[in-house]
Amino acid sequence: MAPGMKNIVILISGEGSNMAAIVGAAQRDGWGERLDARVAAVISNKAAARGLVFARGQGIATEVVEHTAHPTREAFDAALAAEIDRHAPALVVLAGFMRILTPEFVARYAGRLLNIHPSLLPAFPGLHTHQRAIEAGCRVAGATVHQVTAELDHGPILAQAVVPLLPHDTPDALAARVRTQEHLIYPRAIARFLSKP
Ligand code: GAR
Numbered sequence: 001m002a003p004g005m006k007n008i009v010i011l012i013s014g015e016g017s018n019m020a021a022i023v024g025a026a027q028r029d030g031w032g033e034r035l036d037a038r039v040a041a042v043i044s045n046k047a048a049a050r051g052l053v054f055a056r057g058q059g060i061a062t063e064v065v066e067h068t069a070h071p072t073r074e075a076f077d078a079a080l081a082a083e084i085d086r087h088a089p090a091l092v093v094l095a096g097f098m099r100i101l102t103p104e105f106v107a108r109y110a111g112r113l114l115n116i117h118p119s120l121l122p123a124f125p126g127l128h129t130h131q132r133a134i135e136a137g138c139r140v141a142g143a144t145v146h147q148v149t150a151e152l153d154h155g156p157i158l159a160q161a162v163v164p165l166l167p168h169d170t171p172d173a174l175a176a177r178v179r180t181q182e183h184l185i186y187p188r189a190i191a192r193f194l195s196k197p
Contacts, residue, residue, distance in 0.1 A: 006090035006194060007040035011097040016051015017179060018095035018116055018186050023058055025187030035194045040087040045099055067099055077105040093190065094148065103150045113148040114193065116186050118178050120144060120160060125153030130171040141165045141174055143182045145189040159189040
């Protein structure tokens with residue numbers, strides 16, 4: 001590992017399209033030279049997460065820490081932290097990581113833990129955000145990049161993107177429109193975060 005290199009560890013649970021967008025931006029925008037930063041590892045709580053295939057194809061270290069293999073949330077988070085810490089991360093990035101984290105885990109990575117959430121926080125924390133935005137009659141929807149704090153889907157906002165909510169939108173159509181924006185704002189927010197002294 002190059003001295004002073006800032007390692008980014010990305011946590012996923014599924015598709016990993018945000019992770020792929022971050023990896024792509026890191027390559028395209030030369031994060032290695034510009035920011036002394038690199039994506040060091042991608043960790044999933046599910047072995048079948050499709051994003052792992054992409055990450056491996058990019059030559060990025062991948063790990064699986066199955067939540068089902070651990071009896072408690074605390075035990076899972078401890079095993080996850082042990083895996084993360086092997087990479088001495090400057091930044092831990094949640095990218096579609098669908099597990100609620102313990103306060104101990106959040107405290108361990110305080111100030112270096114980011115998340116993307118598919119709503120305009122503080123509206124619609126939690127699950128089924130697109131369905132809920134449609135049902136509420138919202139005219140806009142979007143996504144939020146934020147620092148993770150102990151309270152789920154709260155914490156200082158780093159970036160947001162707004163998309164229109166169209167008259168006959170379905171949750172899937174809206175999710176796809178939001179996701180396209182997520183892929184733009186998450187890499188940018190990370191680059192900005194890493195470039196701060
Ligand atoms: C993204 O839309 C992300 O905002 C959301 O899951 C999707 C993951 O997609 N995250 C959450 O709902 C977190 N509670 P991806 O695996 O293709 O990046």
